[in-house]
Amino acid sequence: MESSKLLRNAQTQHGDASSVDVENIFLHRHMLYTNPTSDGNLHDREDSPECVWCPDDKDGSPAESKDPPISISEEKSETQSKEVLSEKRKASSTDDEGHVKKVKLEANSLKTKRPGFSDERYDETSYYFENGLRKVYPYFFTFTTFAKGRWVDEKILDVFVREFRAAPPEEYERSLEAGKLTVNSEKVPKDYKIKHNDLLANVVHRHEVPVTSQPIKIVYMDKDIVVVNKPASIPVHPCGRYRHNTVVFILAKEHNLKNLRTIHRLDRLTSGLLLFGRTAEKARELELQIRTRQVQKEYVCRVEGRFPDGIVECNEKIDVVSYKIGVCKVSPKGKDCKTTFKRIGEVGSDSIVLCKPLTGRMHQIRVHLQFLGYPISNDPLYNHEVFGPLKGRGGDIGGITEEQLISNLISIHNAENWLGLEGDQIVSGEIKDVAASTSVVEAPSVVQAPINSETEKPVISKNLEPSNDATAQIATQTCYEEPDRSFDSKKTTSDPQCSECKINYRDPGTKDLIMYLHAWKYKGVGWEYETELPEWACNSNIDYDKV
Known part of the structure; x- marks a missing residue:
């Protein structure tokens, strides 16, 4: 869900960048793999979670043409002309103008709800637990998005086929015919020509990626701040294929902690301390401390091999x-x-290392x-032969260029390997092609072979059979409600036009959910917080009290 914003910051483990699920770089593999020269679609921005089509402009407004500089006399003449035009506009038809303004105001009202979300957003669906995973019905x-300047006077179907590759042309054509893809809340024909300020809306059937069912534990909370222990596999806030399966949504729906301000972030696969502000003032205060490096951070990790003795400092x-x-x-x-790093213990041939990042x-x-x-x-990324025989040790990536490195990273993780599909599970060749051509807007689940940690056998998730009723009763979950303890077929929805409804996805295994x-x-x-350690870091030979 990431042609798009030209430069995109990525989510970090120390919180000085924006919201992207970066620890698994293959989340956006489909469009990048089929069209390596494309800029990709960067539409999972935190500042616009409900907008999927704003490739270049931050506010989703139409692109403006750039005129050459003008002289003072020309500027005066131009001002007078604008005044005349302004009077003419007032005398023009007010019906269309009023309609456009109404549409734009409605869209702007959505922005006023950020960074929080309305109860309507929280109640879109609910959770259920299965195979040790938290799943979303x-x-x-x-x-939604406003029309881009370059789309004006183009046919709506041509625009979607060219710029939004989340689905084949036939699916967009069906959506237009069914009234799912609308302009200014009205059904339009496929040859409709887009106008300035048109509000485009597309109804999609979302299938979110499963995350661990481990609870998000509250470490500390008062009127100004919430500190939690984030389990691995859960992203901090909506991004990519994740929305309800995020920390901010889970806290809102199960703990009634709404409108939290993000102070810093952790990668999806990284676990541990996560701080949220309950007030804007507190959030700004702690953000400033982090930005000015007044916050001391300690991480624990498990690395390959026996790490050297003493304190190791890396300034690269x-x-x-x-x-x-x-x-x-x-x-x-x-x-x-x-x-700075320090080995504090060993687990088999691995080392437990204390990490202190002094920058972010x-x-x-x-x-x-x-x-x-x-x-x-x-x-899954930095411990891989794609960085060369030495896996990037000493900066050696095997003599290849950065462009080749990126190309290799994408190509070795193709759709067949990471969708977790089995041959007899694919409904038809057409469905397989749809999945392979899916763009980053609705990319399928990023998981490897599904493994049940107890049986070591593949686990296949339930097949949600498509029904003819695409508007089935939606299962909602409001604050303090417990997720279902098992899948309830009566609470799910389906869409006969949704390709994902016709495919069985393998559940991610334990190894796909955790990074050490x-x-x-x-x-x-004036503050200090600490979490309990994950199971992989616990060892009787390690005395953490002396660390």
């Missing part, structure tokens, strides 16, 4: 190789960076450990 959701600069897929590496042209760069701990030759044991990196302690000006 599929639900209908409306994406880190550069972002690609914002689109969220990949970094050590580079002289990068930003200053500093992390994207993927800082993971990239520095990769450079030192001791990558996190189960890091945990935010353990944060200490700022």
Whole structure:
């Protein structure tokens, strides 16, 4: 859900960038793989979660043409002309103008609800637990955006086929015929030509990616702040394929903690301390402390091999190789960076390492450990041969260019490997093609082979048979309600035009949900918080009290 914003910041483990599910770079693989030269669609921005079609402009307004500079006399003449035109506009038909203004005001009213969400948003659907996972019943959701300047006078179907590759042309044509894809809340023919300020809306059937069923534990809470222990696999806020399966939604729906302000972020696969402001003032105060490096952060991780004795300091600069897929590496042209490491224990052939990032760069701990030759044991990105025979140790990526590195990262994780499909589960070749061509807007689940941790056998999720009733009763969940303890077929929705309703996805296994990196302690000006350690970091030989 990420042609799009030209430059995209990525979610970091230290909270100085924007909202992207970057620890699994293959979330957006489909469009990038089929069209490597495309900019991709960066539509999972925190500041506009319900807008899926705003490639370039932050506010979704039509693109404006850039005129050459004008002289003072020309400017005066132009001002007089504008006054005349203004009078003419007032005399023109007010019906269309009023309608456009009404549409725009309605859209603007949505923005006033950010960063919080309305109860209507929370009640879109509900959760259920299955196979140790928190799952979301599929639900209908409306994406909206105002027409881009370059779309004006073009046929609506041509625009969607060219710019939004989440579905094949036939699906957009069906959506127009069924009235799911509308303009200014009205059904239009496929040859409708887009006008300035048109409000486009598309109703989609959303299937969210499962996350762990482990609860989000509240470490501390008062009138100004909420501190939680985030389990691995749950993103902080809506992004990509995640919406209800996010920390902010779960806290709102199960703890009535709404309108929380994000102070910093953790990668989806990273667990540990996460701070939210309950007031704007407190959020700004703690954000400033983090930005000015007044906060001491301690992480615990598990790395490959025996880490050296004593304190190891890494000062290598880190550069972002690609914002689109969220990949970094050590580079002289990068930003200053500093992390200290200390081995505090061992688990088999692995080492438990205490990490203290003194700066807050994207993927800082993971990239520095990769450079030192001791990558996190189960890091799906930085502990991979795609970085060369040495896996990026010492900055060696096998003599390839950054462009080739990105291409390799995308190509080795194609749809067949990561969709978790079995041959007899694919309804038809057409469905397979649809999945393979899906863009980042609605990319399928990013999981490897599904493994049940107890049986070590593949686990297949329930098949939600499509029904003829695409407007089935939606299961909602309001505050304090417990998720269902098992799947309830009566609470689900289906859409006969939804390709994902026709495909069985494998459940992610334990190895797909956890990365051995945990935010353990944060200490700022006048405050200090600490979480309990995850199971993988617990060892009788480690005395954490002396760390």
